[in-house]
Amino acid sequence: MNTDTQILSAQNINVIRNSQQLIDNVSLDIARGERVALIGPNGAGKSTLLKTLTGEIAPNHGNVTLFGKPLSQWRDRDAARVRAVLPQATMLNFAFTVREIVELGRFPHCAGALTRHDRIIVAEAMSAVEVTAFAERDVLSLSGGERARVHAARVLAQVWDAPHDVSPVLLLDEPTASLDLRHQRVLLQAVSEFVKRRGASVLAVLHDINLTAQWADRIVWLQRGRIVANGSAEQTLARERIRDVYEVDAEIARYRKSQAPYAMIDLVNE
Amino acid sequence: MTAGPIAVAVAVFALAVGAFPIAPSQVLSILGAGIGLVAPEAIDAQQAAVLWSIRVPRVLLGAAVGAGLAVAGALMQGLFRNPIADPGLIGVTSGAALAAAFVIVLGAVFPGKLVRELGNYLLPFAAFFGGALAALIVKHVATRDGVTSVFTMLLAGIAISALASAGIGLLAYIATDTQLRLLTFWTLGSLGSANWSVVAIVGFTISIALILSVRLAAPLNALALGEFEAKHLGVDVQRMKNIVLLVALAAVGVSVAFCGMIGFIGLVAPHCVRLLCGPDHRMLLPASALLGGTLLVAADLVARTVVAPAELPIGILTALLGVPFFVVLLRRQHGQTTSG
Numbered sequence: 001m002n003t004d005t006q007i008l009s010a011q012n013i014n015v016i017r018n019s020q021q022l023i024d025n026v027s028l029d030i031a032r033g034e035r036v037a038l039i040g041p042n043g044a045g046k047s048t049l050l051k052t053l054t055g056e057i058a059p060n061h062g063n064v065t066l067f068g069k070p071l072s073q074w075r076d077r078d079a080a081r082v083r084a085v086l087p088q089a090t091m092l093n094f095a096f097t098v099r100e101i102v103e104l105g106r107f108p109h110c111a112g113a114l115t116r117h118d119r120i121i122v123a124e125a126m127s128a129v130e131v132t133a134f135a136e137r138d139v140l141s142l143s144g145g146e147r148a149r150v151h152a153a154r155v156l157a158q159v160w161d162a163p164h165d166v167s168p169v170l171l172l173d174e175p176t177a178s179l180d181l182r183h184q185r186v187l188l189q190a191v192s193e194f195v196k197r198r199g200a201s202v203l204a205v206l207h208d209i210n211l212t213a214q215w216a217d218r219i220v221w222l223q224r225g226r227i228v229a230n231g232s233a234e235q236t237l238a239r240e241r242i243r244d245v246y247e248v249d250a251e252i253a254r255y256r257k258s259q260a261p262y263a264m265i266d267l268v269n270e
Numbered sequence: 271m272t273a274g275p276i277a278v279a280v281a282v283f284a285l286a287v288g289a290f291p292i293a294p295s296q297v298l299s300i301l302g303a304g305i306g307l308v309a310p311e312a313i314d315a316q317q318a319a320v321l322w323s324i325r326v327p328r329v330l331l332g333a334a335v336g337a338g339l340a341v342a343g344a345l346m347q348g349l350f351r352n353p354i355a356d357p358g359l360i361g362v363t364s365g366a367a368l369a370a371a372f373v374i375v376l377g378a379v380f381p382g383k384l385v386r387e388l389g390n391y392l393l394p395f396a397a398f399f400g401g402a403l404a405a406l407i408v409k410h411v412a413t414r415d416g417v418t419s420v421f422t423m424l425l426a427g428i429a430i431s432a433l434a435s436a437g438i439g440l441l442a443y444i445a446t447d448t449q450l451r452l453l454t455f456w457t458l459g460s461l462g463s464a465n466w467s468v469v470a471i472v473g474f475t476i477s478i479a480l481i482l483s484v485r486l487a488a489p490l491n492a493l494a495l496g497e498f499e500a501k502h503l504g505v506d507v508q509r510m511k512n513i514v515l516l517v518a519l520a521a522v523g524v525s526v527a528f529c530g531m532i533g534f535i536g537l538v539a540p541h542c543v544r545l546l547c548g549p550d551h552r553m554l555l556p557a558s559a560l561l562g563g564t565l566l567v568a569a570d571l572v573a574r575t576v577v578a579p580a581e582l583p584i585g586i587l588t589a590l591l592g593v594p595f596f597v598v599l600l601r602r603q604h605g606q607t608t609s610g
Binding site: 056077 | 495504
């Protein structure tokens with residue numbers, strides 16, 4: 001596989017469902033080693049765009065390529081070895097243990113029986129997002145945040161050791177939504193660590209604008225199915241944009257440590 | 271692992287008990303003589319005849335049908351991602367029942383030559399094709415653009431079952447008393463049809479189904495996360511659905527065809543295994559087969575001894591055992607979903 005080509009690329013995507021235009025002419029490229037955050041208000045089309053990029057939703061117009069090859073031409077097994085997807089929520093009805101769920105991440109690599117190598121990866125992925133302590137517990141007995149971390153570990157385990165000439169792709173839909181402060185940090189750091197180690201590319205739907213500004217290399221702002229801004233926090237995090245996109249007033253300030261910009265939402269009055 | 275020895279003990283006991291009792295030690299001697307381990311002089315010829323021509327086929331049929339129904343149940347539960355799915359959900363059982371009712375009540379419409387040629391096999395063959403046809407209709411209704419929706423399949427299964435029971439009702443309405451009695455007994459299930467030819471047909475079909483199911487175990491684990499999640503883990507979900515449906519159709523179809531409707535094994539066996547060994551299908555499928563086979567052999571033992579010399583229909587027993595269990599299961603699942 002050629003690493004010079006675009007890793008994940010969408011050209012002129014339109015998604016129309018029930019005569020509603022959910023995605024309106026979106027083009028997006030994600031480069032090797034890049035952490036891209038997708039932000040925007042509820043109903044802006046973030047999950048729809050993410051699902052279009054995974055192939056779950058077929059666009060009415062436009063096309064999506066993974067390593068230069070259209071998604072439709074990928075065999076599921078081949079795609080699963082280089083790209084992992086974390087959905088917003090996973091509905092489970094059977095009482096699998098945490099370890100069994102994370103081991104499922106190794107499914108694309110081994111036909112059933114895990115090797116020692118697979119077990120080491122499972123252990124590393126579990127420890128990266130701090131689920132090792134309850135590895136033998138039944139997933140159904142965990143809290144929402146603990147469960148979310150288990151699935152994050154599964155997704156990390158899936159592409160942990162993708163072939164060396166390939167930079168794996170992670171597509172994460174609200175990975176931090178149900179996590180406490182500490183574990184939001186743990187998860188985003190684990191992802192960054194993975195990006196650094198493997199030159200992976202990540203697209204994550206996020207809600208916390210300040211966490212996003214600190215973590216992402218690039219922020220894609222989505223509003224009513226359109227990309228309205230696309231750039232670093234430095235370039236895009238502005239008072240006017242927050243008012244345009246989210247319809248709230250905010251004040252932009254800078255962290256003393258890193259000088260990165262952050263936004264304080266004004267709750268008091270107009 | 272104590273399950274294997276228990277299964278063997280149940281089988282030996284089932285071979286020993288009956289209208290013509292044979293001591294368990296004799297059972298072992300006769301079986302030993304059959305494979306040349308025991309000198310033929312050491313066994314009673316009459317006991318050997320009873321064992322080989324009546325008991326052994328019956329126990330083997332019970333084991334095969336129990337295993338087939340339990341594995342089909344586990345597969346359906348995996349496919350529907352729900353622990354209370356039943357192997358009859360896709361319409362096989364009700365389609366088979368309609369076909370069986372048709373043969374019992376309107377058997378005279380079949381050409382005499384066909385009836386003579388098929389003899390006792392007319393009803394099983396008709397039932398199998400009725401079950402297969404119903405399942406294929408359900409699958410067809412639920413498939414659009416090459417993608418089968420399990421949710422639509424569930425609804426289509428309910429619809430086809432309702433249609434089939436209307437047909438059965440109509441046939442029961444015009445049936446004579448004798449036909450009605452036959453039909454009722456058929457719907458309650460029985461291993462009474464056991465003989466070596468039946469064992470060969472049922473055993474062969476269910477063995478193939480069990481072998482195919484081994485390869486479905488790991489993909490079914492991935493499917494537990496959801497259909498798209500399984501796809502993102504590299505599972506060809508549509509292909510897996512096709513194989514699961516085919517395997518369940520074969521196992522349930524052949525069981526219903528020769529033994530009538532035997533409920534709850536497909537529900538209870540996989541659930542017990544999940545409680546004991548967890549939900550991993552690599553363990554669940556083979557263990558359900560073992561437990562389902564053992565349960566049905568045990569239930570049949572009770573069915574043919576409790577009102578001897580008559581026989582209780584086995585479906586009555588599996589339902590008596592299964593329904594309370596099913597209710598407990600529902601209550602537990604309800605508790606889980608409301609508290610989670």
